[in-house]
Amino acid sequence: MRYPAAETAEKHQRILTAAARLFREQGFDGVTVGQIMQATGLTHGPFYNHFASKEALMAESTLHGSEHSRVALDAASASPEAMRQYVRDYVSTAHRDAPGDGCLLAALAGDVRKQPAVRPAFTFHLKTIIGKLAAHFPWQKKRDPRQQAIVMLSAMVGAVALSRAVDDDAFSDEILKAVNTAFTT
Amino acid sequence: MRYPAAETAEKHQRILTAAARLFREQGFDGVTVGQIMQATGLTHGPFYNHFASKEALMAESTLHGSEHSRVALDAASASPEAMRQYVRDYVSTAHRDAPGDGCLLAALAGDVRKQPAVRPAFTFHLKTIIGKLAAHFPWQKKRDPRQQAIVMLSAMVGAVALSRAVDDDAFSDEILKAVNTAFTT
DNA sequence: TGTACATCAGTGAACGCGCGTTCACTGATGTAC
DNA sequence: TGTACATCAGTGAACGCGCGTTCACTGATGTAC
16 A cells, blocks of 8 residues: 655665664674564565665665764764773773674674675775774874774774674673773773 | 595595685685585585584684684794784785685684684684784783784784775775784884 | 405485565555546 | 545565585495405
């Protein structure tokens, strides 16, 4: 049956939000179209009324999911202490344990290599985050801020990815704490 | 038909080697049992004469594939300059462009989170690498070597993973170069 | 040493199964008059 | 304003397809005597 236009647009957003979460939790290949549609309360059929393919959804949800991260970083740009807190929150056990609500760089870097359709959105997001970190993080020395931002973000992404892969809670905590101490004290 | 025992053992190794390479290139879910067996020159049927399941192969090939890395790092432990060269080679474009021959930490960290069977082997390998780096890398200051090793390895793993995900060659090179400069000059 | 038989890795067709995707149908909404 | 019709998102069964895994069969090798 036909539905009001506003309702359709809202469902489109609901699909995007559910997909962004599920993809970060379980990876692109670990989530089925059916699971995504179930998370929005619909059957899997009408998915193709909203998106051309699963691949198209992957690309669009990566753009959609990255907006929140950029907004959060903009908010933190107001003060040096807020920037340090941003980094602390990033390499935290809370972030490690909630990939669905977390950064897509750490959650999906490995998957993106195998998904050409997602690479442009991922690249754009990574460039933006590095630019904001370089501009607003309170760097201590006189070295190139952009280079320092790349090194710090690489360490943050690597630490979260490794801490999630590891089988030993104390070791996982140690990885996060090491990177936290190195950049925020 | 029956085959000599030596030949059987050799085929077991060939499967492990082919699997270790393919898994790093395309991820655990991106490789089929058929592809692995084809890479060893056999049909897919006899796979189950060698391994209980694909999951069992994933775990065993992770152990198998990590041995080379540890040997390489032990060789580099002989001199400070060799350790720096180890890091340079890690964050190189050559390593980025050949994941099948490269470090499993950077290639499979994201996949391991979703593969419980592989996590013990991955964790053991990561602990070993960090221990060797902490012990033999020429750290400059008096800070905790183990903490510095974790930070450096996180940055190395993160940089290689991000450089592989990105859609822009110059940007990809820049990521590797930033981490290289930070730790080896 | 020679012979008969048991072994077991390799073969390749076949199996369930779950995936992404398609499609004929439904029926409340929006629109034309 | 009221009525008749066209629209189109949702439904849910169905489709190919490729995956991991199984299995009856083959036949050169190893072993018993």
